[in-house]
Amino acid sequence: MTATASSASTETFSRADWLRGYESQTEERDYWIDDIEGEIPAELEGTVFRNGPGLLEIGGQSLHHPFDGDGMISAIAIRQGRAYFRNRYVRTEGFLAEQKAGKILYRGVFGTQKPGGWLANIFDLGLKNIANTNILYWGDRLLALWEAAEPHRLDPQTLETFGLDRLDGLLADGDPFSAHPRIDPGSERTGGQRRLVNFAVKTGPSSRIRLYEFDESGRCVEQQERVIPGFAFLHDFALTPNYAIFFQNPIRFNPLPALLGQRTAGQCLASDRNKSTQILVIPRDPKAPLQTFETESCFVFHHANAFETADGAIVVDSVCYDEFPMLEPDRNFKEVDFDSYPRGELFRFTLHPGQPRAERKLLESRTCEFPTQHPRTVGQDARYYYIGAAAAPTGNAPLQSLLKIDLETGDRKLWTVAPRGFIGEPLFVPRPGGIAEDDGWVLSLIYDAARHSSALVILSAQTLEPLARLNLKQHIPYGLHGCFTPQYFGPED
Numbered sequence: 134m135t136a137t138a139s140s141a142s143t144e145t146f147s148r149a150d151w152l153r154g155y156e157s158q159t160e161e162r163d164y165w166i167d168d169i170e171g172e173i174p175a176e177l178e179g180t181v182f183r184n185g186p187g188l189l190e191i192g193g194q195s196l197h198h199p200f201d202g203d204g205m206i207s208a209i210a211i212r213q214g215r216a217y218f219r220n221r222y223v224r225t226e227g228f229l230a231e232q233k234a235g236k237i238l239y240r241g242v243f244g245t246q247k248p249g250g251w252l253a254n255i256f257d258l259g260l261k262n263i264a265n266t267n268i269l270y271w272g273d274r275l276l277a278l279w280e281a282a283e284p285h286r287l288d289p290q291t292l293e294t295f296g297l298d299r300l301d302g303l304l305a306d307g308d309p310f311s312a313h314p315r316i317d318p319g320s321e322r323t324g325g326q327r328r329l330v331n332f333a334v335k336t337g338p339s340s341r342i343r344l345y346e347f348d349e350s351g352r353c354v355e356q357q358e359r360v361i362p363g364f365a366f367l368h369d370f371a372l373t374p375n376y377a378i379f380f381q382n383p384i385r386f387n388p389l390p391a392l393l394g395q396r397t398a399g400q401c402l403a404s405d406r407n408k409s410t411q412i413l414v415i416p417r418d419p420k421a422p423l424q425t426f427e428t429e430s431c432f433v434f435h436h437a438n439a440f441e442t443a444d445g446a447i448v449v450d451s452v453c454y455d456e457f458p459m460l461e462p463d464r465n466f467k468e469v470d471f472d473s474y475p476r477g478e479l480f481r482f483t484l485h486p487g488q489p490r491a492e493r494k495l496l497e498s499r500t501c502e503f504p505t506q507h508p509r510t511v512g513q514d515a516r517y518y519y520i521g522a523a524a525a526p527t528g529n530a531p532l533q534s535l536l537k538i539d540l541e542t543g544d545r546k547l548w549t550v551a552p553r554g555f556i557g558e559p560l561f562v563p564r565p566g567g568i569a570e571d572d573g574w575v576l577s578l579i580y581d582a583a584r585h586s587s588a589l590v591i592l593s594a595q596t597l598e599p600l601a602r603l604n605l606k607q608h609i610p611y612g613l614h615g616c617f618t619p620q621y622f623g624p625e626d
């Protein structure tokens with residue numbers, strides 16, 4: 134492995150630095166963060182929860198894909214200018230069994246096979262619920278989410294794992310529950326009350342999409358199911374006051390190599406670039422019919438937002454890749470060639486009533502992922518997005534910057550931690566009592582290769598100036614998603 138930079142990145146990072154952020158973190162710790170640069174805003178109070186793969190090898194065997202890594206939760210509780218850090222693995226059945234055995238016992242969905250070649254993997258379709266994708270605090274429950282199976286519930290104070298949570302009997306044994314819930318800030322439909330909306334998909338030759346809506350207490354108040362033709366790989370959705378919007382990516386799934394132990398399930402997915410992407414608009418009113426639109430072939434993991442216009446159109450903003458960023462069985466994620474790998478760009482799709490084809494417009498061509506916004510503007514015509522971005526304006530590279538996009542003026546603000554820093558999903562936290570849409574802070578957990586440790590950065594959302602940097606005593610491997618709750622879950626003293 135060399136430490137030369139990728140040419141597409143215009144030398145904004147070294148591959149050796151980037152790879153160190155994928156080293157496993159085996160230590161679980163609790164401490165007051167005593168290395169703080171700048172000052173934590175006095176009004177900022179609450180807890181940041183992050184989730185992501187913490188173990189990238191087991192028993193000396195490297196995982197083939199980071200998405201197969203066991204979920205590790207980090208919590209940073211902030212109050213009165215101080216912050217307390219804690220990290221814990223989710224004690225899933227698979228994590229406990231593999232730690233005890235000291236070796237890989239399960240095949241990963243994305244790329245990791247059990248040792249022993251195809252013979253050890255043939256006909257083994259058992260799933261390991263790795264609880265590594267998102268962490269949600271809603272209705273007094275802290276839930277680690279992984280889309281293909283049930284959530285795990287944890288203690289928000291100690292991060293101790295309580296076990297699987299089937300949501301008061303809503304989910305059956307092994308039922309999926311997406312890792313991408315959306316919070317409706319409240320509309321006429323919900324009587325002005327906030328709602329958590331999430332989905333679950335069971336796929337095959339046709340696919341069943343189940344939509345759940347929960348009130349503030351965590352009680353499921355509405356649910357419905359729609360059946361759509363074809364295989365559906367749905368990771369995320371967008372929400373408006375009246376619709377849930379899904380992008381059915383043009384993906385083929387041939388399960389035979391997985392059955393035969395030659396490939397993992399994720400390696401059996403392939404883009405079908407001759408097919409268009411289907412945009413499914415599911416009314417939250419279960420009696421109203423589903424509408425389908427189409428657009429150019431593309432692949433979407435994450436949506437930024439969606440809203441309804443006065444003339445009946447629906448606008449959806451999404452991070453699109455030309456095709457599914459697939460990994461071949463003979464290529465480890467560490468060897469990825471950024472120059473030839475699909476990269477995310479932000480597009481706006483407008484769905485006009487009566488027109489089957491969506492209107493598509495590029496909003497941001499810089500490589501970007503993990504969009505977020507003020508929670509009040511979810512499902513509304515938001516003015517600002519905050520998104521992880523590459524440091525260079527062109528080419529594909531890891532996320533090393535935060536980009537603020539002003540959709541009204543077209544203005545951009547960029548804050549970068551290149552060349553030795555790498556950035557995680559931003560979270561927007563509104564300032565208590567603030568009125569302006571960007572009155573608040575942007576929080577992100579960064580990995581700093583120069584120190585081989587991570588830090589929580591707190592930026593002014595208006596200017597993207599850093600206000601505080603909370604240096605941790607260890608590194609947190611690159612994470613996926615998380616949340617902020619205004620509740621403080623740190624020690625009392």
Ligand SMILES: [Fe+2]
Pocket residue numbers: 313368369434435613614
């Ligand atoms: Fe995601």
